[in-house]
Amino acid sequence: MAAYKFHVFQPGQPAINADTRFCAVYGFPIRHSASPAMHNAAFAALGLNWRYLAFEVHPDDLRAAIEGARVMGFAGLNLTVPHKLLALELVDALDKSARKWGAVNTIRFESAGVDGRAKIRAVGFNTDADAIVAALREDLKLELRRARVLLLGAGGAGRTAALKLAAEKVAELFLVNRTQSKARAVAAEIKRQFPSQRVTVGYPESGVDLLINATSLGLKPDDKLPLNKKRFSLDQARAVYDMIYRPAETALLKAARKAGCQTANGLGMLLHQGARAFEIWTGKPAPLGVMRRALEAEVYQSTVHGP
Numbered sequence: 001m002a003a004y005k006f007h008v009f010q011p012g013q014p015a016i017n018a019d020t021r022f023c024a025v026y027g028f029p030i031r032h033s034a035s036p037a038m039h040n041a042a043f044a045a046l047g048l049n050w051r052y053l054a055f056e057v058h059p060d061d062l063r064a065a066i067e068g069a070r071v072m073g074f075a076g077l078n079l080t081v082p083h084k085l086l087a088l089e090l091v092d093a094l095d096k097s098a099r100k101w102g103a104v105n106t107i108r109f110e111s112a113g114v115d116g117r118a119k120i121r122a123v124g125f126n127t128d129a130d131a132i133v134a135a136l137r138e139d140l141k142l143e144l145r146r147a148r149v150l151l152l153g154a155g156g157a158g159r160t161a162a163l164k165l166a167a168e169k170v171a172e173l174f175l176v177n178r179t180q181s182k183a184r185a186v187a188a189e190i191k192r193q194f195p196s197q198r199v200t201v202g203y204p205e206s207g208v209d210l211l212i213n214a215t216s217l218g219l220k221p222d223d224k225l226p227l228n229k230k231r232f233s234l235d236q237a238r239a240v241y242d243m244i245y246r247p248a249e250t251a252l253l254k255a256a257r258k259a260g261c262q263t264a265n266g267l268g269m270l271l272h273q274g275a276r277a278f279e280i281w282t283g284k285p286a287p288l289g290v291m292r293r294a295l296e297a298e299v300y301q302s303t304v305h306g307p
């Protein structure tokens with residue numbers, strides 16, 4: 001397990017001591033994460049003696065890593081690729097957001113009295129679902145209701161996006177995933193929760209208003225495109241959203257821009273899921289402007305790139 005620490009100290013922030021509270025993000029890979037920059041800036045802005053770290057945790061070690069954070073008194077965790085579904089089984093309790101959207105991207109460690117003894121339990125939340133919609137509205141000015149959407153990916157992030165888009169009453173959802181059985185399982189869950197939602201597993205025959213990449217393809221420079229260009233050409237999409245934010249312009253977004261689509265990367269989604277996680281951990285309103293500026297500086301001005 002390797003640790004990557006960014007911006008551990010911000011000017012004006014209380015020095016690290018025995019009272020410091022810690023949060024962290026776990027992912028595999030993790031080097032691309034801009035979450036430490038965003039959360040440490042927010043802690044500093046509020047004068048909190050809190051720090052946010054990033055750890056590369058292999059999926060086989062996720063249980064031990066969550067347990068480690070719990071016993072060491074961490075305040076909370078974020079989980080990213082590929083942990084959001086695995087974590088459903090590893091926490092002590094699920095908040096209704098995690099139950100509803102079927103994935104955990106945020107954990108809060110809470111004290112609960114058990115048999116007269118204080119015990120810390122891990123509670124799983126999902127802050128991605130609302131963040132997706134906030135980011136799509138903010139960055140692409142999209143009216144989701146009655147939009148036709150092609151969604152690539154049916155892992156933790158894809159599943160959450162699919163369910164949330166159904167809740168927003170999109171006109172039709174097309175689900176594509178490397179492992180088709182996972183896309184079919186998501187379609188079945190949509191039919192169960194939202195019986196009137198039109199959902200198809202596979203590429204559409206005609207154009208869509210929005211294409212979303214919720215796969216991890218694009219994180220690495222030599223990754224292939226997440227879509228089969230023989231089955232769907234980018235000029236059939238009005239807008240393209242990539243949940244990846246580093247690199248700031250993935251090969252998919254570059255191709256989409258060249259095809260004349262409106263495009264946005266995943267920075268807005270990262271911001272909004274992070275702001276909600278911040279509020280869940282600290283109980284204080286998130287300083288959204290500070291967090292946005294920290295993210296933009298980190299992603300658009302830094303020389304650190306993904307692995």
Ligand code: ATR
Nearest residue numbers: 081082083084153154155156157158178179215216
């Ligand atoms: P997260 O929790 O962030 O969504 P995940 O659950 O591991 O992470 O999901 C990763 C997504 O990227 C999945 O849709 C995965 O496809 P599979 O379900 O077939 O695994 C997709 N993905 C990852 N690597 C891929 C690759 N090389 N080609 C195509 N899809 C890939």
